[in-house]
Amino acid sequence: MEVARFWRTNKQRYQLVGEECPHCKGKIFPPRDICPTCDKEAKVPYVFSGKGEVFSFSTLHQAPAGFERYAPYTVALVKLSEGPMVTAQLTDVDASDVKIGMPVEMVTRVLREDGERGMLVYGYKFRPA
Amino acid sequence: MRDVSIIGIGQTIVGEHWDKSLRELGYYALAAALKDAKLARVDALYVGNAHSGALSNQENVGAMIADFAGLRGVEALKIEAAGASAAAAMRLGYIAVAGGLCDFVACVGVEKMTDQQPSTQESALAMSADGDYEAMQGLTTVSLNALLMRRYMHEYGYTKADFAPFAVNAHANAINNPFAMYRMNISPKQFAEAKPLADPISMFDSSPVADGAACVILAPSALAKEFTDRPVRVRASAVATDTVGLHDRRDLLSLDGAAWSAQKAFAAAGVNPSDIDLFELHDGFTIMSALSLEAAGFAARGKGVDLALNGEIRLGGRIPITTMGGMKARGNPAGASGLYQIVEAVQQLRGEAGANQVANARLAMTQNIGGSGATVVTSILERI
Amino acid sequence: MSFMKPSKPVGIVGYGSYVPRYRLPGEEVSELWTEGNAGLPVREKSVPGLDEDVVTMSIEAARNAMKRATGAHLTAENLQQKIGAVWVGSESHPYAVKPTSTIVAEAIGATPFTQAADWQFACKAGTEAFQAAIGFVSSGMAKYAMAIGMDAAQGRPGDALEYTAGAGGAAYLIGPIEDALVEIEGSLSYVTDTPDFWRRQYEKFPEHAGRFTGEPAYFGHIMSSANALMEAMTLKPSDFNYAVFHQPNAKFPLKVGGELGFSKKQMEPGMLVNDIGNTYAGSCMIGLTAVLDMAQPGERILVTSFGSGAGSDSFCLRVLRKPEHNGAVKTRDYVARRKVIDYAQYTRMKGYYKLN
Numbered sequence: 083m084e085v086a087r088f089w090r091t092n093k094q095r096y097q098l099v100g101e102e103c104p105h106c107k108g109k110i111f112p113p114r115d116i117c118p119t120c121d122k123e124a125k126v127p128y129v130f131s132g133k134g135e136v137f138s139f140s141t142l143h144q145a146p147a148g149f150e151r152y153a154p155y156t157v158a159l160v161k162l163s164e165g166p167m168v169t170a171q172l173t174d175v176d177a178s179d180v181k182i183g184m185p186v187e188m189v190t191r192v193l194r195e196d197g198e199r200g201m202l203v204y205g206y207k208f209r210p211a
Numbered sequence: 212m213r214d215v216s217i218i219g220i221g222q223t224i225v226g227e228h229w230d231k232s233l234r235e236l237g238y239y240a241l242a243a244a245l246k247d248a249k250l251a252r253v254d255a256l257y258v259g260n261a262h263s264g265a266l267s268n269q270e271n272v273g274a275m276i277a278d279f280a281g282l283r284g285v286e287a288l289k290i291e292a293a294g295a296s297a298a299a300a301m302r303l304g305y306i307a308v309a310g311g312l313c314d315f316v317a318c319v320g321v322e323k324m325t326d327q328q329p330s331t332q333e334s335a336l337a338m339s340a341d342g343d344y345e346a347m348q349g350l351t352t353v354s355l356n357a358l359l360m361r362r363y364m365h366e367y368g369y370t371k372a373d374f375a376p377f378a379v380n381a382h383a384n385a386i387n388n389p390f391a392m393y394r395m396n397i398s399p400k401q402f403a404e405a406k407p408l409a410d411p412i413s414m415f416d417s418s419p420v421a422d423g424a425a426c427v428i429l430a431p432s433a434l435a436k437e438f439t440d441r442p443v444r445v446r447a448s449a450v451a452t453d454t455v456g457l458h459d460r461r462d463l464l465s466l467d468g469a470a471w472s473a474q475k476a477f478a479a480a481g482v483n484p485s486d487i488d489l490f491e492l493h494d495g496f497t498i499m500s501a502l503s504l505e506a507a508g509f510a511a512r513g514k515g516v517d518l519a520l521n522g523e524i525r526l527g528g529r530i531p532i533t534t535m536g537g538m539k540a541r542g543n544p545a546g547a548s549g550l551y552q553i554v555e556a557v558q559q560l561r562g563e564a565g566a567n568q569v570a571n572a573r574l575a576m577t578q579n580i581g582g583s584g585a586t587v588v589t590s591i592l593e594r595i
Numbered sequence: 596m597s598f599m600k601p602s603k604p605v606g607i608v609g610y611g612s613y614v615p616r617y618r619l620p621g622e623e624v625s626e627l628w629t630e631g632n633a634g635l636p637v638r639e640k641s642v643p644g645l646d647e648d649v650v651t652m653s654i655e656a657a658r659n660a661m662k663r664a665t666g667a668h669l670t671a672e673n674l675q676q677k678i679g680a681v682w683v684g685s686e687s688h689p690y691a692v693k694p695t696s697t698i699v700a701e702a703i704g705a706t707p708f709t710q711a712a713d714w715q716f717a718c719k720a721g722t723e724a725f726q727a728a729i730g731f732v733s734s735g736m737a738k739y740a741m742a743i744g745m746d747a748a749q750g751r752p753g754d755a756l757e758y759t760a761g762a763g764g765a766a767y768l769i770g771p772i773e774d775a776l777v778e779i780e781g782s783l784s785y786v787t788d789t790p791d792f793w794r795r796q797y798e799k800f801p802e803h804a805g806r807f808t809g810e811p812a813y814f815g816h817i818m819s820s821a822n823a824l825m826e827a828m829t830l831k832p833s834d835f836n837y838a839v840f841h842q843p844n845a846k847f848p849l850k851v852g853g854e855l856g857f858s859k860k861q862m863e864p865g866m867l868v869n870d871i872g873n874t875y876a877g878s879c880m881i882g883l884t885a886v887l888d889m890a891q892p893g894e895r896i897l898v899t900s901f902g903s904g905a906g907s908d909s910f911c912l913r914v915l916r917k918p919e920h921n922g923a924v925k926t927r928d929y930v931a932r933r934k935v936i937d938y939a940q941y942t943r944m945k946g947y948y949k950l951n
Contacts, residue, residue, distance in 0.1 A: 091343055096654075096702040112344045118459065129704075138365070138463070140357030142350075142409035146334035149349040151950050152645050157354050157409075159362075159458055167458040169345050169358075173646055174616045176934075182365050190654045190702050191646035193347065202689055204650060204698060205347070 083196040088203050093127075095205030096190055100166065102128035109164040132188030133211065134162040141177040148194045156180055160208050174209040187211040215308045216435035216442040217592070219248025219428035220554045225392040225542030227325045228422040233260075233267045237276040237321035240424035240550075244317060248428040248438050254313035255286040259300030259320040261293050261546030261581075265335035266327050276319060286313075291546070293339030294495060295581030296320065297425065298549030298588035304429045305448040314431060320550035321424035332420050336545065339582040341456035353417060353496075355457055355583045357409040360498035362463055364411065367513040371411045374497040375402040376519035377532075378415045378539050381494060384526065385536025387566040388555075392421050392542030416497040418543035425550035427557065432595075441561045446482070446574070447591040449475035455585045464513075469506035469580060472587035476576070477508075480591040484508040487591070488572040489559055490530050491552035493580035494537040500524075503578055504532070507589070526567060534559060534567050549579030549588060560594040598827035599726070599782045601733035606775025606915065607767050608669075608739060611659020612884040613652045614763040614871050614929040617642040621758050623938045628753040636844035640761035640872025642936060642944055643747045647762070648689045653745045654702040656766035657681075659923035660741065661703060663776070664768045666919055675703065678768070679737020680710035680728060684720025684876045685764075686794070686801075687747045688713050699743065710737070717792060718841055719902025720744060721764060721876040726782055726908055728769040739770040746875035751800035752947070759844055759868070763929075764877020765884045777887065777896075778913045781828050785820035786906030793904065803903075812905050813843065817851050820907035821899045828911055832856035836894040839865035839882040841901035843873045857897075864889060870930045876902075883912075885926040890914045 093099040100111030103124035108117055110124055117124040137159040145153035156172040158180070172180060173191055186208035193205040221243025223236055231239075237258060245251065256277050263269045270289070277287035292299040297320025304316035324332060333353075337346040340355055363369065379399060385391035397415060405413035435442035453468030454460055461467060477483060484507065492507070494500040501515030509530050510518040523529040535541055535555040538548055556575035558564045564572075572594065579588045619642050621635035643652065665671050681700040688695045696711035710731075714720045721744015728740035745764030750756030772778060791812035794801035804812075817840060825831060832838070838857040840848040845868055852862045865882035867874075874881055879900045886896055896912040942948065 087343075091347075092701055095347075096698075097704060112341075112456070112458075138358040138362035140354045140361060140409045140412070141407075142354040142357070144329055144333055144351065144353065144408060145349065146337050146346070146351050147330040148334070150330055151946070151948075152349065155349060157348065157350050157358070159358050159463070167460075167463075169341075169350060169456065169458045170348050171646075173644065182361070189651070191644075191651050192648060193349065193646070202648075202650070203347075204702075207646065 083200050085201060098130040098132055098188055098206055100128050100130055102126045109166060111162065111166040111168055130162055130164055134160040134186055134208065136180060136182055136184045136186060137161045137167060138182060139172065139180050158208065160186055171207045172209065173207040185211040212309045213311055214432035215305055215429055215445045216432040217427045217445065217557055218430045218435050218438040218442055219244040219250065220426070220557050221247055222390050222425040222551060222554050223423050224390050225421045225423035225544060229325070231422065233263060233269060233272065233321060233323040234275050234279040236323060236422060236424040237319050238280045240321065240426040241276065241280050241317055241319050244426035244428050250315060250428060250438060252282065253285065253315040253317045253428065255307055255316045256282060257300040257303045257316065257318050258287065258289045259297035259318070259546050259549060260289055260322060261291055261296045261339070262322060262324065262335045265338060266332065267323050276321070292586040293581030294545050295549055295579040295586045295588050296546035298553070298577065298579030298590065299450065299586070301427060301550060301553055301590065302448050302450055302588055305445055308429045308431060314434065316429045317426055318429060318550060319424060319426045320547035322544035322547040323422050324420045324544060325422050344456050344458065351409070353412055354409040356496040356498055357412040358457060359463065359502065359583065360411050363498055363501065366464060369516050372399065372403040373516050373520060374416060375399040376524065377494060377497040377500045378402055380525050381533040381537040381539035384534055384567050385540030388535040388541060391536040391540055392419060393540045412496060418495045418538035421542035421544045423542060423544035423547050423551070425547055425554045427550060427553050442595055443557045443560045444593045444595050445590060446593045447476035447479035447589070449479060449589045451475060451587050453584050455582055457583055464502065466502045466506040466584040468584050468587040469503055469578060472589040473507040473578065476589040476591050482574060482591065487530065487574050487576045489534050489556065489569045489575050490532050491534065491556050491575065491577040492532050493578055494533050494539050495543055499580065500532065503580065507578060526569060531569050534564065534569060552577040552579060553590060556592050560592055601729055601779065603733045603735070604772040604778060605729055605732045605769055606772050606779055607777040608770035608774045609660040609664025609768040610765060610884050610887055611656045611663060611923050612763065612765040612881045612926040612929060613656040614641050615643045615647055615652070616932055616934050617644060617936050617944065618933045619936055619941045623941065624758050627938050636755070636758050637872050638869045640759055641763050642941055643762040645944055647747070649683070649685045649687050649745045649747055650689055650695050650698045652747070652762065652764060653683050653695060653699045653743045653766065656743060656745065656764060657699055657703045657741055660766040660768045662921040662923040663918045665921060669774060674739065675705055677738040678705040678709055678741055680731055680740035681705050682712050682714055682724035682728060682741065683743045683745060684714035684716070684724040685745050686715065686717055686720060686875055687749060716906065717903035718875045718878060719900040719906055719908055721880045722900035722908040725767055726784060729779055729782065732769050732771065739768055742767050742769060744876040744880040746877050748873060748875045749800050756801070756803065759873040761872025761874045763871055763874040763881055765880040775915055776918050778915055780911040780913055781824065782908060782910040783820060783824040783827065784906060784908045785816055785823060789905035791903045791905055808903070812903060813847055813901050814851055816905050816907035817841065817899050817901050818855060820909045821855055821897065824909040824911060830911065834895060835861060835897045837864055837886045837890065838862050838897040839879045839886060840899050841879045842866065842868035842882060845869050867930060881926060887918065888925045888927065892916050
């Protein structure tokens with residue numbers, strides 16, 4: 083498993099650390115170096131509140147390699163209250179109860195593990211708020 | 212810039228080729244196209260392929276297919292643009308011929324998918340999405356398209372069953388295509404009752420994983436008549452991109468990359484959507500068909516499904532799509548599909564589409580999409 | 596006798612708990628292994644979801660503690676930089692080698708200039724971290740210290756422990772008395788070498804010595820520890836409004852409390868074991884959070900843990916003010932948030948099926 087790759091995105095995954103554009107004050111997640119709104123450089127860290135609502139969702143049955151033990155699971159586009167959209171799993175909820183517009187909040191959960199010997203990857207998911 | 216034409220086409224049957232390898236599939240399509248063009252050798256070979264690394268543990272596929280095809284020494288490159296790889300290979304060939312760097316170029320799309328188990332296939336396909344922010348969260352291509360479809364239904368008030376015409380039409384057209392994977396009809400009832408893969412997407416919204424290869428031979432139009440009676444002219448070849456991650460889109464239900472790609476193509480060809488006689492669009496999922504019709508200007512926003520419900524996408528309709536079965540029923544060997552679209556459009560323009568012939572087809576458009584709208588290659592072809 | 600009174604007064608600045616959503620009723624276990632003939636030591640127990648472990652549960656509890664610690668005088672950013680220790684006590688750390696505490700510290704924004712360590716002492720790993728945090732803060736070595744007791748407890752299929760081995764726990768932010776919700780008046784630790792329960796390296800499930808876990812272990816240590824603390828502080832059971840004991844089952848804590856001279860009324864607010872099972876290193880620590888959610892200023896609380904192997908820590912606490920929850924979930928609300936699962940779902944969540 084790509085240990086360094088997970089390590090360098092720890093802040094994003096554990097705490098929803100994105101950026102705030104110093105020029106247009108737009109909030110950015112996932113972080114990127116160029117503000118998508120005003121195309122200027124944006125590198126000021128910004129911690130998101132983790133509050134948002136479900137914009138769209140789906141429960142998938144055929145999981146990709148590494149995620150088999152969690153299937154079926156519900157994934158969603160979550161519109162954060164600060165504006166940006168984030169792609170994540172929903173947790174602690176029955177698929178039949180998920181609705182577009184449902185308020186959710188960020189929690190930190192296990193995203194996957196690399197077998198019994200490999201590392202555990204933790205990151206954000208969202209649950210009903 | 213030189214005018215470019217297609218002087219030969221070739222394809223393998225799309226399906227589960229348990230007894231054929233990546234290199235064999237690529238070679239068979241190439242050999243068929245060379246034979247069709249009555250050509251022994253090309254100046255360059257561009258191979259579109261999306262997943263050879265993840266699914267065949269093989270890279271350097273350009274050289275590999277060149278070697279296997281007996282073209283050792285030739286300029287050969289693999290180009291990868293996820294599900295748009297094949298059309299991207301054609302784009303590269305177009306640049307080479309139009310720019311006067313090469314006269315004869317073979318553009319091959321090839322994909323060997325069935326050697327791997329479904330979970331490996333899913334993770335390979337998910338490499339077309341945003342690795343750090345989509346695939347790392349456990350999303351798959353199917354579920355990303357399901358997010359689009361759910362939101363589309365929510366905003367425009369469609370039901371799942373409203374998407375049936377895309378699949379029903381594709382299957383009806385595949386019956387007459389000897390190269391298609393699923394040559395059987397499906398009914399709207401079967402569509403509505405299918406079990407979800409990632410709700411609201413079911414098996415019948417989704418194109419099947421498959422093996423296959425397709426190829427076209429490009430040449431300067433000025434030389435085309437020496438090789439074929441029915442050359443097909445490339446009026447436009449255009450590429451545009453959008454964000455890889457769905458969460459980064461300006462507007463989730465607008466495929467901006469597809470719109471920009473189509474607009475560039477229309478401008479290059481000097482034509483409008485109303486001039487197009489058939490449209491081989493990217494029907495990897497029914498929702499992609501709807502969004503692609505809207506982005507390319509064949510339907511207003513939110514009306515792509517209406518167009519299908521009104522029968523306008525069928526043969527004889529206002530804008531026939533997936534005329535030989537599309538990805539849904541012909542099958543979707545990811546990085547090869549874009550050249551199946553081109554090959555089928557050429558069949559239509561040559562008048563070789565048999566029972567599925569679009570009457571008096573003169574202008575055909577193809578649009579091949581990589582990822583959920585990130586890389587979009589649009590081509591407009593014309594019967595000379 | 597070594598009574599521990601901090602030289603500089605310290606207190607609980609923030610607290611938070613966590614209980615997973617899923618519950619396995621005792622009947623499910625009894626039905627499978629005894630055709631329904633076993634007596635149930637607890638009504639049901641909490642079970643961590645497929646994406647939960649001691650790391651994720653500790654993060655949520657710690658975030659709740661941070662929410663209650665922040666207010667007009669203390670912002671989250673200010674607090675993060677002053678947390679001098681993040682200590683997690685558990686007997687189910689996800690890694691045998693690789694700290695739980697660094698992941699938790701990173702997630703709550705306390706890194707990089709902080710102490711981080713995982714503690715291990717069976718079911719009292721959390722209270723020993725708590726006790727050490729008192730010293731760390733009182734000595735001036737840290738302004739604040741986060742002490743967490745959390746477990747996703749293991750019980751061998753069919754064993755008596757399978758009925759009770761639950762999941763959950765609590766986090767406490769220890770800090771200077773001027774920021775505190777609760778004053779820590781004194782504490783004490785009592786340990787002997789008593790092998791009543793253990794898990795060897797590389798084993799999935801703990802072993803226990805049957806009835807030997809009772810009198811010489813649980814009762815002997817808790818009685819000695821609690822009595823010694825009350826004696827040192829010249830307090831008697833009636834001086835306390837609440838008492839919280841380690842809760843391996845529904846019977847033991849009430850019995851030991853009764854023998855010490857506490858009433859059911861003093862013990863019930865902190866009793867959660869019937870609803871969530873034995874949360875091991877989290878057990879009395881989460882019981883205390885339920886008490887703090889309702890306690891009034893001026894009220895006094897006795898907390899006594901028990902850890903096999905064996906030892907018992909006792910604490911005397913006095914409530915200074917009611918907390919502002921700032922969005923932190925109350926413990927009884929976590930308990931009420933429940934989805935009942937069956938034994939098949941339980942075995943899947945526990946990872947008993949080998950998929951790859």
